[in-house]
Amino acid sequence: MAYREEQNQTVSEFILLGFGDLPKLQILLFLLFLVIYLATMAGNLLIVFLVITDRHLHTPMYFFLGNLSFLESCYSSTILPKMLSALLTSERSISVKACLIQFFIFSCLGGSECYLLSVMSYDRYLAICKPLHYSTLMNGRLCLQLAAGSWVSGLLVGTSITVRVSRLSFCGPNVIDHYFCDVIPDIKQISCSDTHLVELSAFIFACIFTLPPFLLTMSSYVFIIVIILRIPSATGRQKAFSTCSSHLTVVGLFYGTLMLVYMLPRSRNLRYMKKIFSLFYTVLTPMVNPLIYSLRNKEVKAASWKAVRKFKFYTTLQKPSF
Numbered sequence: 001m002a003y004r005e006e007q008n009q010t011v012s013e014f015i016l017l018g019f020g021d022l023p024k025l026q027i028l029l030f031l032l033f034l035v036i037y038l039a040t041m042a043g044n045l046l047i048v049f050l051v052i053t054d055r056h057l058h059t060p061m062y063f064f065l066g067n068l069s070f071l072e073s074c075y076s077s078t079i080l081p082k083m084l085s086a087l088l089t090s091e092r093s094i095s096v097k098a099c100l101i102q103f104f105i106f107s108c109l110g111g112s113e114c115y116l117l118s119v120m121s122y123d124r125y126l127a128i129c130k131p132l133h134y135s136t137l138m139n140g141r142l143c144l145q146l147a148a149g150s151w152v153s154g155l156l157v158g159t160s161i162t163v164r165v166s167r168l169s170f171c172g173p174n175v176i177d178h179y180f181c182d183v184i185p186d187i188k189q190i191s192c193s194d195t196h197l198v199e200l201s202a203f204i205f206a207c208i209f210t211l212p213p214f215l216l217t218m219s220s221y222v223f224i225i226v227i228i229l230r231i232p233s234a235t236g237r238q239k240a241f242s243t244c245s246s247h248l249t250v251v252g253l254f255y256g257t258l259m260l261v262y263m264l265p266r267s268r269n270l271r272y273m274k275k276i277f278s279l280f281y282t283v284l285t286p287m288v289n290p291l292i293y294s295l296r297n298k299e300v301k302a303a304s305w306k307a308v309r310k311f312k313f314y315t316t317l318q319k320p321s322f
Contacts, residue, residue: 010096010169011170011172011190013094013095013096014093014094014095014096014174014175014183014190016092016093016094016180018083018086018087018092018179019087020090026090027087029087030087033080033087036080036283037076037080037081037084039287040290041073044069044072044076045069047066050300050303051066053307054307057300060123060138060143061127062299063147064119064146067116067147068113068116068293069290071113071116072289072290073286074105074109075113076283076286076287079179079283080283082094082180083180094181096170099183100162100181103165104158104159106158106181107158108154108157108158111154111155111157111205112151112153113254114210114258115149115150116150117217117254117255118220119147121251122146124247125224128227128228129223153209157209160201161198161202168195169191169193171191172190175189176190177275179275180282182278184198185261187199203263206262207263210255210259217251217255218248221244221248224244225244228244250288254281254285257277257278257281260277
């Protein structure tokens with residue numbers, strides 16, 4: 001009887017602890033994450049704009065990069081504004097409904113990115129290891145199917161896990177030890193329902209959406225590195241290795257931290273470390289991806305300068321003449 005009464009006392013909001021245990025660093029953290037957010041949005045939206053407007057970037061590689069940049073923009077805007085608000089105002093409450101919406105969007109975009117990164121590595125594998133057949137294999141239809149498959153898979157996992165979480169009763173405590181509404185790590189503490197199915201589902205989805213894409217990505221780069229070793233020019237090898245190592249570093253951080261957070265057993269000793277690991281795939285990689293994948297590229301630089309020249313020309317025409 002007491003259990004039923006407890007179930008009826010459902011909470012109306014959650015408290016996101018975030019980095020509230022570092023009161024002296026709130027302003028510094030706010031400024032740091034604000035700069036990261038602005039850099040992330042500027043870099044990713046620039047890539048999306050260039051891919052859409054410049055016909056020289058209408059290729060499979062940039063099509064996938066445009067998808068990734070759009071995804072990263074949405075990803076960052078789902079998490080960072082609320083975190084910035086909490087750091088600035090110390091207001092850490094969020095309604096249960098808003099929390100579930102944020103969790104749903106985060107799950108959808110995170111699942112989509114896992115497969116989109118592996119699709120991009122497969123595209124590079126075909127371009128470098130099978131250059132003569134690349135245009136035939138990676139045609140427009142296959143590009144659309146691979147991109148759509150990544151987005152749909154993320155939508156399915158986000159919908160599935162969010163529906164399961166929404167059916168739980170939240171009777172307190174209403175504290176989530178995180179900087180965004182990732183309810184899975186604290187699900188046992190905040191829910192008075194049986195959470196075993198939700199935890200099992202989250203673990204299975206984490207395995208499906210990290211291990212296969214990660215292995216596919218690593219396999220693609222192994223084949224790419226084998227081809228690079230055959231390049232006769234030492235300068236060419238060094239440049240290619242530099243690019244591949246940058247890609248592998250970011251991909252390793254993304255998949256590695258995701259697996260550490262969602263596949264390691266839940267423990268009080270690891271809770272704070274998992275919060276730090278989460279920063280890599282929610283904050284760091286969305287900022288770094290445009291730099292690693294696109295802005296160092298000659299074609300993207302050329303498209304950027306072309307856009308700047310067009311903008312200057314347009315503004316010159318708009319100036320009134322006296």
